[in-house]
Amino acid sequence: xxxxxxxxxxxxxxxxxxxxxxxxxxxxxxxxxxxxxxxxxxxxxxxxxxxxxxxxxxxxxxxxxxxxxxxxxxxxxxxxxxxxxxxxxxxxxxxxxxxxxxxxxxxxxxxxxxxxxxxxxxxxxxxxxxxxxxxxxxxxxxxxxxxxxxxxxxxxxxxxxxxxxxxxxxxxxxxxxxxxxxxxxxxxxxxxxxxxx
Numbered sequence: 001x002x003x004x005x006x007x008x009x010x011x012x013x014x015x016x017x018x019x020x021x022x023x024x025x026x027x028x029x030x031x032x033x034x035x036x037x038x039x040x041x042x043x044x045x046x047x048x049x050x051x052x053x054x055x056x057x058x059x060x061x062x063x064x065x066x067x068x069x070x071x072x073x074x075x076x077x078x079x080x081x082x083x084x085x086x087x088x089x090x091x092x093x094x095x096x097x098x099x100x101x102x103x104x105x106x107x108x109x110x111x112x113x114x115x116x117x118x119x120x121x122x123x124x125x126x127x128x129x130x131x132x133x134x135x136x137x138x139x140x141x142x143x144x145x146x147x148x149x150x151x152x153x154x155x156x157x158x159x160x161x162x163x164x165x166x167x168x169x170x171x172x173x174x175x176x177x178x179x180x181x182x183x184x185x186x187x188x189x190x191x192x193x194x195x196x197x
Contacts, residue, residue: 005117011075022144023052023113027189031142032056034184034192041107042066044132046097047114049073051080057110058087065089068104072096098124102132109139116150116164122177129179129197141170143191150191167191 032053037043039062045053048069057067069084069092071077081092095102098119109128111118118124125139133139143150147164165173167186171193174181184192 020050020052022149022189024144027144028053028056031144031185031190031192032060034190035108035140035142035194037061037108040064042104043068044102044106044109044128045069046109046111046128047071047117048080048092049076049113051084051092053110053112054080054084054087054090058084058090061089063089066091068093068102068106070095070097070102097128102128104132105134106132107134107137109133109137111139111141113143113150115141115143115170122174125174125179125195126177133197137196139195141191141193141195144189146186146188146191149188164191167193 037057037060039060041061042065043057043061045051045057045067048054048071051069054067054069058065061067067087067090069077069080069090071080071092072094074094077092077094084090085092093102109132115121128139143164147166150164164170167183171181171183174193174195180196182194184194186192
């Protein structure tokens, strides 16, 4: 992540939650219900932001599980810690997961509303699988909307690679890069692609 991107997210952090109208409790619960998550799992929330998924994931994995939220924006991370730092099965780390090694092994990694911000998605995903995902684990790319909504937000980006393709197209791209991929949802309100090595 570049310094200008970090500055951008730091500046938005105080108002982020008030403006995040798509990640309603009902929508998040619906998205998570379509993903094979169980008690006792360890989960990475990459690009956790202000921690929108954290309380839900914490509840699902229970006290025997673990959730680690990772972000490079100090502003976003401080909001997440302020809200959810007291949860006993949650930990937060400030690091650039595209450039730095994440400590530990996990069952699942989430890229929730993060994919368009990755500089080299296939390589980042390959690296996370290699270094951080246990055998049988998977990575989830998810959004609380369809790709049209996301691309309208990111319309100022010039490169086509910065845009989010339809879920089936993304699954096809990921298969080209050697991942097993399935579309768990592709509606106006839910976009879920599950990747396995």
